Amino acid sequence: KAGVTQTPRYLIKTRGQQVTLSCSPISGHRSVSWYQQTPGQGLQFLFEYFSETQRNKGNFPGRFSGRQFSNSRSEMNVSTLELGDSALYLCASSPGTSSTGELFFGEGSRLTVL
Amino acid sequence: KNQVEQSPQSLIILEGKNCTLQCNYTVSPFSNLRWYKQDTGRGPVSLTIMTFSENTKSNRRYTATLDADTKQSSLHITASQLSDSASYICVVLSGNTPLVFGKGTRLSVIA
Numbered sequence: 001k002a003g004v005t006q007t008p009r010y011l012i013k014t015r016g017q018q019v020t021l022s023c024s025p026i027s028g029h030r031s032v033s034w035y036q037q038t039p040g041q042g043l044q045f046l047f048e049y050f051s052e053t054q055r056n057k058g059n060f061p062g063r064f065s066g067r068q069f070s071n072s073r074s075e076m077n078v079s080t081l082e083l084g085d086s087a088l089y090l091c092a093s094s095p096g097t098s099s100t101g102e103l104f105f106g107e108g109s110r111l112t113v114l
Numbered sequence: 115k116n117q118v119e120q121s122p123q124s125l126i127i128l129e130g131k132n133c134t135l136q137c138n139y140t141v142s143p144f145s146n147l148r149w150y151k152q153d154t155g156r157g158p159v160s161l162t163i164m165t166f167s168e169n170t171k172s173n174r175r176y177t178a179t180l181d182a183d184t185k186q187s188s189l190h191i192t193a194s195q196l197s198d199s200a201s202y203i204c205v206v207l208s209g210n211t212p213l214v215f216g217k218g219t220r221l222s223v224i225a
Contacts, residue, residue: 004157035215042217043158043203056212090157099145099210105157 025093137204
């Protein structure tokens, strides 16, 4: 069974640009959650989608948004990029919700903002 | 405020030795506690999930303990191997609110 796939793995953007990251969950998993990981803050929850509905949202500005499609694939978008948005963005899928099921993480998308 | 504190921040041990990582949390109400292993440049991988009623859980050379009264958990690694070098992250779930992550312990196992 294929694992969680995130694309792109690496990307470089400049301040003010926007970026879209993609996550394909494990087949059959309906929950996709997104996390930002930085050396200083560790892992922080961004949002979770379950059956195309946002189930929870972390404490991030509105520049961070996401969506989930009917095939459970998910995208997250960051607009008006800032230097502080440089981070590893991880997505995880779960057969249930992130509260009830085990999380399976992808390898992440490493974003560098110059 | 829901928080998860891990100690030590980093640890260096010799191959073959044992070590114990600590996790203290203030999350309430408590649903479950998870330990993840994250290799450099990779996504975290689940080691164990512990519920309120579980005191000890083992997974190969990893043994996790949970004391829900003192809100403490530990992860004991036996007979460490070079491949154990990674960050170990403690995560606590409270009801249906988002997971609360610790900042991790960076373990380096040297020959």
